[in-house]
Amino acid sequence: MSLHLDALTVTLGRGDSRTTALDGFGATFRPGVLTALVGPSGSGKSTLLAVAGALLRPDRGRVLLNGTDLAALGDRERARARRERVGYVFQSGNLLTGLTAEEQLLAAASIAGRRPRALRARARELLTEVGLAHRLAHRPDQLSGGERRRIALARALLLEPELLLVDEPTAAVDRSRAEDLAALLVRTTHRYGSVTVVATHDPVVTEAADATVDMLRPPVSASA
Numbered sequence: 567m568s569l570h571l572d573a574l575t576v577t578l579g580r581g582d583s584r585t586t587a588l589d590g591f592g593a594t595f596r597p598g599v600l601t602a603l604v605g606p607s608g609s610g611k612s613t614l615l616a617v618a619g620a621l622l623r624p625d626r627g628r629v630l631l632n633g634t635d636l637a638a639l640g641d642r643e644r645a646r647a648r649r650e651r652v653g654y655v656f657q658s659g660n661l662l663t664g665l666t667a668e669e670q671l672l673a674a675a676s677i678a679g680r681r682p683r684a685l686r687a688r689a690r691e692l693l694t695e696v697g698l699a700h701r702l703a704h705r706p707d708q709l710s711g712g713e714r715r716r717i718a719l720a721r722a723l724l725l726e727p728e729l730l731l732v733d734e735p736t737a738a739v740d741r742s743r744a745e746d747l748a749a750l751l752v753r754t755t756h757r758y759g760s761v762t763v764v765a766t767h768d769p770v771v772t773e774a775a776d777a778t779v780d781m782l783r784p785p786v787s788a789s790a
């Protein structure tokens with residue numbers, strides 16, 4: 567399992583707001599390795615995660631997940647790949663209104679075709695690992711932004727995805743919590759062998775990461 571991004575070009579917006587977010591970007595990400603994706607604001611980190619996770623189709627280039635080009639698949643196959651192979655943790659957390667923390671995890675398991683019952687103990691364990699054992703019955707509107715993001719992280723980890731994409735996991739959390747979250751991401755990446763890519767501005771995360779890819783100095787040059 568590896569993620570190979572080849573000569574990706576992505577243009578966003580129209581007219582005056584048209585922006586080249588990625589211009590021939592290439593890099594390879596290996597399994598069991600947590601890579602910190604760094605670069606200044608606006609350098610394309612979130613765009614890269616969206617393309618790698620098959621949420622956004624590039625104008626050009628390939629997204630090879632273990633040899634399959636996600637960019638070339640039809641919509642149905644892309645949706646399936648997203649559901650079955652990719653864990654995505656957005657900055658907003660993207661939780662479902664009205665569900666408790668524990669239900670967020672079990673609902674995701676169910677949507678992914680897994681038996682929620684079998685995963686209940688693991689869901690609680692993960693919520694405890696992200697420091698939310700005392701918030702199992704809270705709903706999103708009863709939680710802070712940092713807590714919501716930690717639930718989204720636990721939810722992604724529950725399904726042990728091949729590809730784990732995380733956008734700014736430590737924004738709005740204090741340093742000691744950031745260290746715990748970074749350690750948890752590294753530990754689970756090593757244990758499950760996922761390809762983990764974390765967009766971050768936080769030195770706590772870059773220090774804990776196994777590797778770093780700089781958006782402004784990608785390791786593989788454009789080949790398009």
Ligand SMILES: Nc1ncnc2c1ncn2[C@@H]1O[C@H](COP(=O)(O)OP(=O)(O)OP(=O)(O)O)[C@@H](O)[C@H]1O
Pocket residue numbers: 578579580583584585586587605606607608609610611612613614765
């Ligand atoms: N819908 C859009 N239309 C036009 N331009 C866009 C759109 N979305 C993002 N951009 C531009 O694309 C570029 C890349 O944005 P992106 O969000 O990927 O950067 P980033 O590195 O994740 O930034 P940050 O660190 O601030 O989160 C930026 O210049 C941004 O202004």
